[in-house]
Amino acid sequence: MTDFSTLVQQKYDAALASKDLLFFEAETVKKDTRGINFEITCVPSLGQKPKAKDNDDSKEGEKKEEKVDPFLSPNPNLLVEEKDQHLILLNKFCVVPNHILVVTKEFRKQTEPLFPTDLYETWVALTTAYGKTPAVAFYNCGPNSGASQAHKHIQIMPLRHDGPQPPLLSAFEEIKDRKAGQIYTIDKIPFIHVITPLDRPFIDSSTSKDELEDYLGQMFFGLLDGMFHQMRQHTQPTKTSYNFVMTDQFMLLVPRSKESAILEHDGKAFEISVNSLGFAGLLLCKSDDEKKALEAHPDLLEFLVQLGMPWSNIVQPAEPAG
Numbered sequence: 472m473t474d475f476s477t478l479v480q481q482k483y484d485a486a487l488a489s490k491d492l493l494f495f496e497a498e499t500v501k502k503d504t505r506g507i508n509f510e511i512t513c514v515p516s517l518g519q520k521p522k523a524k525d526n527d528d529s530k531e532g533e534k535k536e537e538k539v540d541p542f543l544s545p546n547p548n549l550l551v552e553e554k555d556q557h558l559i560l561l562n563k564f565c566v567v568p569n570h571i572l573v574v575t576k577e578f579r580k581q582t583e584p585l586f587p588t589d590l591y592e593t594w595v596a597l598t599t600a601y602g603k604t605p606a607v608a609f610y611n612c613g614p615n616s617g618a619s620q621a622h623k624h625i626q627i628m629p630l631r632h633d634g635p636q637p638p639l640l641s642a643f644e645e646i647k648d649r650k651a652g653q654i655y656t657i658d659k660i661p662f663i664h665v666i667t668p669l670d671r672p673f674i675d676s677s678t679s680k681d682e683l684e685d686y687l688g689q690m691f692f693g694l695l696d697g698m699f700h701q702m703r704q705h706t707q708p709t710k711t712s713y714n715f716v717m718t719d720q721f722m723l724l725v726p727r728s729k730e731s732a733i734l735e736h737d738g739k740a741f742e743i744s745v746n747s748l749g750f751a752g753l754l755l756c757k758s759d760d761e762k763k764a765l766e767a768h769p770d771l772l773e774f775l776v777q778l779g780m781p782w783s784n785i786v787q788p789a790e791p792a793g
């Protein structure tokens with residue numbers, strides 16, 4: 472039987488060759504901010520890709536066309552594997568080869584939290600799709616999270632650069648005596664977040680599917696409670712959007728206030744949209760000028776504060792949280 476990583480690679484190669492999948496050439500530069508080596512990926516050709524949200528050509532007064540859901544009857548050439556309640560698809564617009572999506576077979580809203588079965592399929596794909604190459608799973612939840620598709624989907628991408636991957640891993644590893652299941656905040660990160668180490672020995676010890684689903688679900692909902700606890704202490708009530716990042720080491724949640732932020736540089740203003748990856752240290756931009764603006768920014772963590780939520784001045788982040 473073909474193993475999953477071979478299957479992903481074979482499907483990717485075939486979809487690229489048949490042009491069912493579009494690969495966008497990128498340039499990546501690094502920028503250190505408070506010991507986190509951010510990666511800024513510049514993809515000028517993405518600037519021409521239509522935004523799903525703006526993909527509405529109807530004129531005012533005309534009946535609006537129903538937006539197509541690309542995950543409901545997906546292109547079979549992008550289908551990697553069919554699971555009980557999920558499909559594993561290739562990302563049609565990829566900047567990193569072999570970027571895959573875990574989508575629900577039935578329509579579910581992207582504003583829902585992740586359920587144990589979503590987390591289980593994500594974990595299995597995350598840990599088997601790329602051999603020993605580190606990878607990241609992420610979920611853009613809610614209107615300010617950077618999501619452009621309304622059908623529930625988690626994304627998984629391999630990470631191939633030098634240094635800790637994702638870059639946020641370096642800050643996570645600075646948490647002293649960290650314990651699996653404990654919820655932490657990282658002092659140097661100036662926006663509300665919660666992070667928890669995963670119990671690898673437990674996961675690796677021939678855990679059954681049910682046990683793993685329960686475990687991942689408990690970790691996720693514990694972290695979500697921790698995030699709401701921090702938001703109650705530091706912010707006014709608001710519609711919830713958040714970013715979720717999972718590696719084979721940790722889960723991270725960051726509540727979002729805005730999808731994009733304005734960056735000024737050299738007399739020009741740029742609107743930069745950020746999804747979950749930004750909070751893992753991976754920023755995407757779509758022009759050379761945007762790249763220069765990000766590179767020139769004195770503190771990328773402060774840039775992210777505009778998109779997340781600052782800690783209030785009254786209560787300082789405590790460690791551990793929640």
Ligand code: B4P
Nearest residue numbers: 512541562563564566611617618619620746748753754755
């Ligand atoms: P969303 O959660 O809705 O939004 P997104 O990842 O922010 O991507 P977006 O669609 O806004 O595109 P963007 O130009 O910002 O994810 C929807 C996913 O479905 C995307 O992965 C999209 O490509 C995919 N998709 C849409 N239609 C599809 C179809 N018909 N079949 C299969 N898949 C479909 O970003 C472009 C790409 O770059 C995205 O894949 C994004 O995830 C990725 N990216 C963002 N930041 C990155 C970074 N720092 N490094 C590398 N890649 C990055």
